[in-house]
Amino acid sequence: MRIAYLTGEYPRATDTFIQREVAALRDMGVEVHTFSVRRTGDEHMVGLEQKRERDRTFYILPVNMINLLLTHLSLLVNLPSRYLRAIQLAWSTRQPGLRGSLYQLFYFLEAGILAKEINQRQIPHLHNHFADSSCSVAMLAAELGDFTFSLTLHGPYIFFEPYHWRIDEKIKRSLFVSCISHYCRSQGMIFAPPEKWKQMHIIHCGIDPALFDVVSHNESGKNLLYVGRLAVVKGLPILLESLSFLKQVHPEILLTVVGDGSDRVHLQQLAHELGLSANVKFVGYQSQAEVRRYMQQTDVFVMSSFAEGVPVVLMEAMAAGVPVVATQIAGVSELVEDGVSGYLVPPGDAFYLASSLEKLLKNYQLRVTFGIAGRAKVEKDFNINYEVAWLHRVMSAALQGKVESIRTNNSEKQVTISEEPIINV
Numbered sequence: 001m002r003i004a005y006l007t008g009e010y011p012r013a014t015d016t017f018i019q020r021e022v023a024a025l026r027d028m029g030v031e032v033h034t035f036s037v038r039r040t041g042d043e044h045m046v047g048l049e050q051k052r053e054r055d056r057t058f059y060i061l062p063v064n065m066i067n068l069l070l071t072h073l074s075l076l077v078n079l080p081s082r083y084l085r086a087i088q089l090a091w092s093t094r095q096p097g098l099r100g101s102l103y104q105l106f107y108f109l110e111a112g113i114l115a116k117e118i119n120q121r122q123i124p125h126l127h128n129h130f131a132d133s134s135c136s137v138a139m140l141a142a143e144l145g146d147f148t149f150s151l152t153l154h155g156p157y158i159f160f161e162p163y164h165w166r167i168d169e170k171i172k173r174s175l176f177v178s179c180i181s182h183y184c185r186s187q188g189m190i191f192a193p194p195e196k197w198k199q200m201h202i203i204h205c206g207i208d209p210a211l212f213d214v215v216s217h218n219e220s221g222k223n224l225l226y227v228g229r230l231a232v233v234k235g236l237p238i239l240l241e242s243l244s245f246l247k248q249v250h251p252e253i254l255l256t257v258v259g260d261g262s263d264r265v266h267l268q269q270l271a272h273e274l275g276l277s278a279n280v281k282f283v284g285y286q287s288q289a290e291v292r293r294y295m296q297q298t299d300v301f302v303m304s305s306f307a308e309g310v311p312v313v314l315m316e317a318m319a320a321g322v323p324v325v326a327t328q329i330a331g332v333s334e335l336v337e338d339g340v341s342g343y344l345v346p347p348g349d350a351f352y353l354a355s356s357l358e359k360l361l362k363n364y365q366l367r368v369t370f371g372i373a374g375r376a377k378v379e380k381d382f383n384i385n386y387e388v389a390w391l392h393r394v395m396s397a398a399l400q401g402k403v404e405s406i407r408t409n410n411s412e413k414q415v416t417i418s419e420e421p422i423i424n425v
Contacts, residue, residue, distance in 0.1 A: 001396065002031040004118050004126040008134040010036040011053040013044040013285045014229060014259075017205040017312040017384075018129050019053055024388035033123060037061060037110060037134055043260070047287035058117055060110045060137075072112045075144055086111070086143040093136070093166040107136045114138075115145030123147065125175070125399060131158045131167050139170050150398070152178040152203075154309045156330045159187045167191050171200070176398045178203040178391060181310045181331030198403055203391045206384035207315045212292060214321035214375060217368050221299035221361040222253050225322070227291055227313045228303070230261030230282075235304035235327065235347060237270060242304075242354035244274045250361060255302075257282045258294055295320040299367060300360045303327065306347050310335050315382045318342075318374030323367045325356045335382065341374035 003025075011019050011034075022032050034057040045051050076083045086108070094104035114137060118126060126149040128138035135151050142149040151174050158165055168191040171177055177192075177200045179185035185200050192200065224243075228234055239255070246253050257267075257280060264282065271280040286294070291313075295301075301317035303326040310331040317324050318335075324342035326332050338344040343356035360367050390407060397404040 001029075001392075001399070002033070002121075002123050003395070004033045004035055004121075004123045006035045006037075006114070006126060006128045006134055006138050007130060008036070008132070009038045009040050010034055010057055011044065011050045012040055013046045013050065015129075016288055017207070019049060020207065020384050021205070021388055021391070022053075023049075024384055025392065028388070028392055030392065033058070033118075033121060035060070035114060035117070035126075037137060043285060046285050047289065049288070060113050063109075063113060068109060068113065071116045072109070075112055075115065079144070079146065082144060082146055086140055089143050090140055093139075093169050095164055103133075104136070107133065108140055111137045111140035111144055114141040115147075118147060119145050125149065125395070127151070127178075127395070130154055131170055132165050135170050136165070139173055142173070148175040148399070149173075150175045150177065150395070152180065153184055153188050153200075154180055155184045155187055156307045156309060162191050171196055175199075176201060176394055178394070180205050181334050183331035183334065184309060198406060199398070200406075201390075201394050201404065202407055203394065204382050204387045205310065205312050205315075206382045206387040207312060207319055207378065208384050209319045209375065209379045212316065212319040212321075213296065215296055215298070215371065217299065217321075217364055217371065219364050221364065221367060222250055223298045223300075224253065224255040224357065225258070225294055225298035225301050225317070226255065226303065227258040227294070227301075227316075228305075228311070230257070230259055230264045230267055232263055233306050235306050236263070236267050238348055238350045238353060239302060239304040240267070240270055240274055240276060240280070241350035242357065243276055243279060245351065245354040246357060246361075247276065247279060249358065253279055253361075255280045256294060256298070258284075258286050258291060260284050291316065292320070295322055298322055300325060300357060302353075302357060303332075304347070304353060305329065308332060315378050318371075319378045321368075321371035321375050323360050323370035323374065325353065325360065335377065337373070337377070341370050341377055 025032050036057050037060050039059045040054055090104050090108045094101050124147050126138055128135045128151045131151055131153055138149045171192040179200055179202050185202055189197055243255055301322045301324045305327055308330055314324055326336050327347040328344035329347055336342045345352045345356050394404045
């Protein structure tokens with residue numbers, strides 16, 4: 001199997017799950033060619049795996065204007081009917097207004113470069129992660145280049161502006177859709193024609209549990225860990241506020257913040273204003289190996305986001321046997337079972353968050369119990385090797401013109417229907 005993979009920016013330190021997926025497919029013998037709209041900045045080169053992937057990825061931007069013109073002229077001359085249909089598709093799916101039309105023109109021009117490169121490499125199928133601008137490029141490139149495309153639907157951000165990004169048209173035209181959770185699939189089904197639902201598969205982002213040693217918990221807990229972008233949408237001001245409550249009971253509490261982003265300076269200032277300068281350590285982006293090391297040094301992993309899909313970093317914490325406290329949003333409850341592997345808290349409630357963290361910090365045995373349950377959950381349902389094997393199976397069937405059955409939670413279980421009436425009238 002020879003396929004192309006596209007994202008808007010690859011590889012990024014925040015999207016290591018895509019790198020794992022590509023690596024797992026290659027381990028299965030799939031020839032994966034990676035493409036990216038933009039070249040990744042040096043700040044994302046946190047490990048050798050990122051550097052290697054950047055070196056082997058084809059970047060659409062920046063473009064050589066002469067090459068751009070010759071590329072589109074070649075597509076027009078060799079495939080005139082497809083070229084005109086692609087123009088019509090670009091026009092009909094453009095965003096409103098002059099700005100939307102201008103951006104759609106950029107996507108169309110980028111799609112031409114991508115289509116030419118994929119055709120030259122004789123790749124029959126393109127898979128795209130995220131359904132926003134890079135997927136617009138993928139959809140138009142597939143029309144220009146006469147190959148099929150599929151997409152991984154993540155959410156939740158894409159569902160904030162579904163018609164803006166025309167996910168209805170993208171799902172309809174795709175060979176299949178990989179949905180990262182039941183929640184994500186249900187949201188996508190709202191915008192897809194019913195006949196397309198059978199081609200919308202649940203394929204989790206995953207991790208390799210074997211890479212994570214299980215934490216040896218200390219009797220007394222004081223170390224918290226957050227890993228992710230430093231952005232308001234991640235709810236970090238709420239986390240810092242909850243930390244100010246916890247400090248009254250645990251004066252030596254320490255929150256390590258791994259990651260970076262536009263709000264780092266603001267968050268550092270907020271920590272200072274709350275009197276938490278000695279209790280919060282900002283360490284920036286870290287390699288995958290370093291993140292695993294930080295996991296070994298923590299008692300509880302915390303996520304205070306307002307919007308998420310199914311965070312891979314939660315899977316990593318659970319694989320390391322670290323209990324988690326996370327907000328009850330989107331598909332998080334499909335990973336974290338409240339009161340079993342961690343606690344789910346209402347988003348935006350600093351006091352509730354602090355209370356849940358306190359329960360775990362003061363109870364060593366509870367941390368151990370939650371950690372064991374979390375590790376088992378990830379091994380069973382979010383193992384990258386199983387998930388990529390399923391993706392390979394779905395993709396192989398689709399490329400042969402077949403439709404793989406939808407996998408459900410009961411796929412490996414025998415379902416018994418009671419003969420007793422459910423409702424007595």
